[in-house]
Amino acid sequence: MGTIVWVEIDAEAPDWNLRQLRSCSSGRRTFCAVVKGNAYGHGVEEMVRLLPSADWFGVNSLDEGLQLRELGVERPILLVGHVELDRLGEALDADLRLTVYNRETVNGLRGLAGPERPVRLHLMVETGTWRQGVPPEEAVGFAREALSIPGVELEGVSTHYANIEDTLNHNYANAQLERFREAVELLADAGIDPPVKHTACTAATILFEKTHFDMFRAGVGIYGLWPSRETYLSAISSGRPVPELRPVLSWKTRIAQLKEVPAGSYVGYGCTYRTTRRTLMAVLPVGYADGYDRALGNRAWVLVRGRRAHLMGRVCMNLIMVDVTDVPGVSLEDEVVLLGRSGDEEITAETMADWAGTINYEVVTRISPLLTRKVVGSRGEE
DSSP states (O other): OOOSEEEEEETTHHHHHHHHHHTTSSSOOEEEEEOHHHHHTTOHHHHHHTOTTOSEEEESSHHHHHHHHHTTOOSOEEEOSOOOGGGHHHHHHTTOEEEEOOHHHHHHTTTTOBTTBOEEEEEEBOSSSOSSOBOGGGHHHHHHHHHTSTTEEEEEEEOOOSSSSSOSOOHHHHHHHHHHHHHHHHHHHTTOOOSEEEEEOHHHHHHOGGGOTTEEEEOGGGGTOOSOHHHHHHHHHHSSOOOOOOOOEEEEEEOOEEEEEOTTOEESGGGOEEOSSOEEEEEESOOGGGTOOGGGTTTOEEEETTEEEEBOSOOOSSOEEEEOTTSTTOOTTOEEEEEEEETTEEEOHHHHHHHHTSOHHHHHHTSOTTSEEEEESTTSBO
16 A cells, blocks of 8 residues: 555656647757755756756755765756755765855855866846845955855856746846846956856746756646646746646545444534534645645645545644545545546645645645655556
């Protein structure tokens, strides 16, 4: 019967989605597939194998980058987060591209980088997101300081958009793009021309070809998820081709107990749910320790034999309870779909996010990395 709570990964969907996103551009650009956060909860070991069309991979932390190398990934790896100063040597030894925005990081490379131990840097420009980055007016000085170190190559320059996904008004994103262009022009005037310029997240990849430059740096779209409803609406109203994204992930469990509950009974902690009829209840062995959001208590539905079953009471650490009174033929250890499709019914990450008051990114990213990921389809298991 196998694991009692697991994630299924559609073997064909990741690379399909990547190719759909690539088709949004009229030219051939490098594609950096972002696999940070355990590949947005999908399982990084599984996802890198299912993305043969990715030219690069993007990660957030040094440990994520080292993990990819341990998995045998030989393609370029762009590290976008901070590397502790005393671990910079590990990053160089693993040939990781470093995103830089702290002078302390650059100075930490002195004595580490050299002709026999080169390092490729990507300068992050602050254009209005106000997270990581160097203001455009400081870009030249920062770049010169980095390039004064033997073995350092300024391979890239990048930025990240603050408000390109959650709005139909893209004035702010356009202003950021202009700030980025300003930085690129200042660098060019100083004789510095990094060959890999990149700003395009998934939403920018889909909506604005002018953001594409030399490389896409896309994450959520390769998992078959739209960044937001606004991104989808902007896409269908733009007149541009709309990519067909296929969800990669399904999340499943099995019924661990079936029991009759009398009418008027309280279910679960806090007595927040009370039955109004004699109820057939299924106990499911999944909870917030597995990433099933506690906010889903009394709100969510699951799928059993192609029927919706309502969640009763609070989400426990390792258990939830659902009403299966109206599910014909339900049996112990029947498969239950928490996220995904069963028959004609489907629960999407967007639907679950609405129930929990969050976003689809968080729904999938918070699924426990301890759960088994099963690859299904022609490239995986059946």
